[in-house]
Each structure stands twice: as C-alpha cells, then as structure tokens.
Amino acid sequence: MSAGFGARLAASVAARGPLCAGIDPHPGLIESWGLPLDVSGLERFALNAAEVLGSTASIVKPQSAFFEAFGPGGVAVLERVIDTVHDAGALVLLDVKRGDIGSTMAAYTAAYVAEKAAFTADAATVSPYLGFGSLDAAVASAREAGNGLFVLARTSNPEAHALQRARLEDGRTVAQSVVDAAAEHNAGMEPHGDVGVVVGATVAPGEVDLTRLNGPVLAPGFGAQGATVADLHALFGPGLPGVLPASSRDLLRHGPDSGALRRAAQRVADQLAGTRESGH
Ligand SMILES: O=C(O)c1cc(=O)[nH]c(=O)n1[C@@H]1O[C@H](COP(=O)(O)O)[C@@H](O)[C@H]1O
Incomplete structure (x- = not known):
C-alpha cells in the first residue's frame, strides 16, 4: 500500500512548494482561450491546464462543478484530468x-476517496455542515485507502461569516469546532494527519486557531478573490506551515499559451517560497 495522504502531501510540498493550482474551467475562460464552449473545448482547456499545472504545483484542485456543467461528457473529461495530473507528478484534490x-456520505466516499474509488483522486473537499459526525465514516475509509479529506471550516466567501462565526454553547465559533474535530482525527499522526481544513485566505487573522490541527490547511481566495501573499503571512504566520494557498482563475487567465501559464504558476510558487519580492 502507498504512504498515507498526509505523508504523500508532505513529500510533494517538500519537492515543489505549497501552491495548490486550481482547474476551474469557467465558460468565460474557455472562450478567452479561443476554444468552443462544448465538451471538446472543455477537454482541450482542462487537459492543457492539467499537464502544465500538474508539472509545476505540488497539488492540483479540479473544480468538479465546471465539468458537471457539461453533463456526462464533462465528467469523463474530469476523469482524464485526474490521470493527466498524476502523470505529470502532482497530487489531485477533487473539489x-x-x-x-x-x-449517503458512504456513497460519496465510494465515488471519491475510498479504496478502489470510482475517481482516483488523492483527496476530496467535504462539508461538515450536516454535523462533523456525518463525516466520521468518510474519514475512516479515506484513511484506510491512503487518501485524504479537506473539511470546510471558515470559507473565503462573504456570505459565510454569519454561520461560521456563530458561537456554540461552549463559546467556540462553529468554524473553530470544525477545526477541533479535524484535529482529533489527526492526533498523533506523522508527519501530519490526512484530515485537512479549508480556511479562506480572505479571512481576518486571529479568527481560527490552527495550532492543534496537525493537518494541512487549504487556503483558497488567494489571487482572484483578492488575498495576497502578505495576507497569507498575516493570517497563517511567516512560514505558512502546512498551508496550501489555492489559486484558480488568477493562474488560468494566463493561458492558452502553455509557456505563459507555466511561468505564471512558477512565479506564484516562487513568491510563496519567499524567493522573490511578494509583488504588491
Ligand atoms: O474548497 C474550496 O476549494 C473553496 C473554499 C472556499 O472557502 N472558497 C473557495 O473559493 N473555494 C474554491 O476555490 C476556488 C477559487 O477559485 P479562484 O477564486 O478562481 O481562485 C473555487 O473552485 C472555489 O469553489
């Protein structure tokens, strides 16, 4: 059996840095790449992005919604995207x-992260807002298969504030209770656990305490939603320990030229590694 997700992710980040490159084939982006708005256009867009970003980033996050929007043909493209990213050497986080x-979660688990899952992703994003306990069996079967989960805790969108910052009877925020539940699953795992959380890069510093998490943190909202490298450092600390800053549109707008897309991804990866000026 291959190493667990936490260990595979740590190795991939050590080799390539923490950038999580998103593949979100928005209709406007497909058209801006000069491609038709049909399954053939989606396929050329997504496979080109998968090849380039899969050879640059440590982990690639295809957003399933944009593939599902094209029906069964789009979902078949998603499957090829996963294989292409793997062939290029990156892990796949299926969003x-x-x-x-x-x-019902058991069926979603069978689709995405269980042993012999229908899609061969390394991890998937899940929502705990039917109660974290509804995810317990999914955590167990993902772990058994050497795969991971990223649980929404404090998301990047402004509509999330009221719900996720609400206080429980014990005084913790809802978001903090999600982080704490993930931490329980990760306790004692090395180099870190396989239950990640999602904390948007746009979130105000100090809202969520991640010190006991012992797992990866996906930080979308970096790039197109306005968060900068400086925001990431303010929110997560200077070394960005365990943090995977995620960017989709802000990378993809550099296509269709593969060289330009690759350079854009490398530039962001370098900024995150602190090897360049943070650019703002
Ligand atoms: O789970 C996610 O990836 C996610 C969580 C969150 O809090 N905010 C968020 O934007 N996302 C996803 O991250 C991606 C952001 O895309 P860009 O704004 O284009 O970088 C989209 O696929 C969103 O669905």
Whole structure:
C-alpha cells in the first residue's frame, strides 16, 4: 500500500512548494482561450491546464462543478484530468464539497476517496455542515485507502461569516469546532494527519486557531478573490506551515499559451517560497 495522504502531501510540498493550482474551467475562460464552449473545448482547456499545472504545483484542485456543467461528457473529461495530473507528478484534490447524512456520505466516499474509488483522486473537499459526525465514516475509509479529506471550516466567501462565526454553547465559533474535530482525527499522526481544513485566505487573522490541527490547511481566495501573499503571512504566520494557498482563475487567465501559464504558476510558487519580492 502507498504512504498515507498526509505523508504523500508532505513529500510533494517538500519537492515543489505549497501552491495548490486550481482547474476551474469557467465558460468565460474557455472562450478567452479561443476554444468552443462544448465538451471538446472543455477537454482541450482542462487537459492543457492539467499537464502544465500538474508539472509545476505540488497539488492540483479540479473544480468538479465546471465539468458537471457539461453533463456526462464533462465528467469523463474530469476523469482524464485526474490521470493527466498524476502523470505529470502532482497530487489531485477533487473539489466536490460533498456533505450529507452518514449513510449517503458512504456513497460519496465510494465515488471519491475510498479504496478502489470510482475517481482516483488523492483527496476530496467535504462539508461538515450536516454535523462533523456525518463525516466520521468518510474519514475512516479515506484513511484506510491512503487518501485524504479537506473539511470546510471558515470559507473565503462573504456570505459565510454569519454561520461560521456563530458561537456554540461552549463559546467556540462553529468554524473553530470544525477545526477541533479535524484535529482529533489527526492526533498523533506523522508527519501530519490526512484530515485537512479549508480556511479562506480572505479571512481576518486571529479568527481560527490552527495550532492543534496537525493537518494541512487549504487556503483558497488567494489571487482572484483578492488575498495576497502578505495576507497569507498575516493570517497563517511567516512560514505558512502546512498551508496550501489555492489559486484558480488568477493562474488560468494566463493561458492558452502553455509557456505563459507555466511561468505564471512558477512565479506564484516562487513568491510563496519567499524567493522573490511578494509583488504588491
Ligand atoms: O474548497 C474550496 O476549494 C473553496 C473554499 C472556499 O472557502 N472558497 C473557495 O473559493 N473555494 C474554491 O476555490 C476556488 C477559487 O477559485 P479562484 O477564486 O478562481 O481562485 C473555487 O473552485 C472555489 O469553489
């Protein structure tokens, strides 16, 4: 059996840095690459992006919604994207944000992260907002298969504030309770656990305490949603320990030229590694 997700992610980040490159084939982006708005255009867009970003970033996050929007043909393209990213040497975090009662979660788990799952991703995004316990079995079967989960805790969108900052009876915020539940699953794992959390790069510093998490933190909102490298440092600390800053549109707008897309991804990777000026 291959190493667990936490260990594979740590190795990939050590080799390539922490950038999580998103593949979000927005209709406007497909058209801006001069491609038709159909399954053939989606395929050329997404496979080109997968090849380039899969050879630059440590982990690539295809957003399933943009593939599902094209129907079964789009979903078939998503499957090829996963294979292409793997062939290029990166891990795949499939962004599906599933969340349901436990018995239904078992089917989503079989689709995405269990042993012999229908899609061969390394990890998937899930929502804990039917109660974190509804994800417990998914955590167990992902772990058994050597895969991971990223649980939404404090998301990057402004509509999330009221719900995720609300206080429980014990005084913790809802978002903090999600982080704490993930931490329980990760306790004692080395180099770190396989249950990540999502904390948007746009979130105000000090809102969420990640010190006990012992797992990866996906930080979308970096780039197109306005968060900068300086914001990441203010939020997560200077070394960005365990943090995977995620950017989709802000990278993809540099296509269709593969060289330009590769240079854009490398530039961001270098900024994150602190080898360049942070550029703002
Ligand atoms: O789970 C996610 O990836 C996610 C969580 C979150 O809090 N905010 C967020 O934007 N995302 C996803 O991250 C991507 C952001 O895309 P860009 O804004 O183009 O970089 C989209 O695929 C979103 O669905």
